[in-house]
Amino acid sequence: MTGSDVPVTMGKMTLSTDPDPVTVDSTQTVKVIAKNAASGSLVDGRVWINGQNVAATNTGFSWTFHSGQPAPATVVRATGYGEESLTWKLTNPILTMKLGSTTAGTTVNSVDWKVVHQPSGTTVATPKGIEAKVALPVPPPSQVVTYDLYCTVDLTGLDGKHHTVSITYPNAGVAHVGWSGKALLAAFLITEDRNVDPVTGTVTLTDNLIFQGAG
Structure with a gap:
């Protein structure tokens, strides 16, 4: 060398x-x-x-x-x-589903989601959690695919008891989103209303799981 x-x-x-x-x-x-x-x-x-x-x-x-x-x-x-x-x-692009809560004194214990492709009716994901993310395939150009979103919440209400709540608004039980292949956030809100009968004094609790929209 x-x-x-x-x-x-x-x-x-x-x-x-x-x-x-x-x-x-x-x-x-x-x-x-x-x-x-x-x-x-x-x-x-x-x-x-x-x-x-x-x-x-x-x-x-x-x-x-x-x-x-x-x-x-x-x-x-x-x-x-x-x-x-x-x-x-x-x-693939991500569909995010997120649950918010505005009623003080209530506790979200668990959240179960289901994402269903339409019109096939095929369940493509069943994630859990207050915020869940699902990667979805990109549709052909200029096409929008519909997915149905289902959400079930285990909530400890103002009465200290467990309540099972599904989507109540704008459509009972299900939310519809259009998927074009771009990242999308589907926002949900859970509330509990306390109502007192003015005559009997009976207290009733009404749970609402609201689909706020996707964007």
Whole structure:
């Protein structure tokens, strides 16, 4: 080995993305984060997608990932480092269902959702929780798909007892949303009204689970 044959040790990078995963069929700002694998410090490099020098690392850039297509071949190149490949994690757009409550003294114990595709009647998801997220397939261009949303809430009411409540408004039992393939928030609200009969003094509680709309 001569003096000019000194071996060069290349640094190693770790790669991640923001967001992670990335939603398909939506032009958005994405960022490829490159870090020194040993120190964790950010690495200045370039992001190459399908053979094109697209953007700097650790800097947001606009990109659209399309459903039905594989994620584009992506590598990061930086001086002093070996080339690293990046595998994008892709997801369908998200339908979020969220329940709010305005009646002090009541407690939401559990929330069960059901998402049903129409007109097939196929149940596509049964998530749980005050806020639930479901990834839905993107429909063909210019088409809107109807999904029926069902919600059942276990509520401790003002009387200290458990109440089972389903959607009461605007349609009893079910809410309808139109899905065009864009991220959507379906908002619900649960309330409990306390009514006192002026003659007998009898107290009645009325639970309302209201679909406020989607947007």
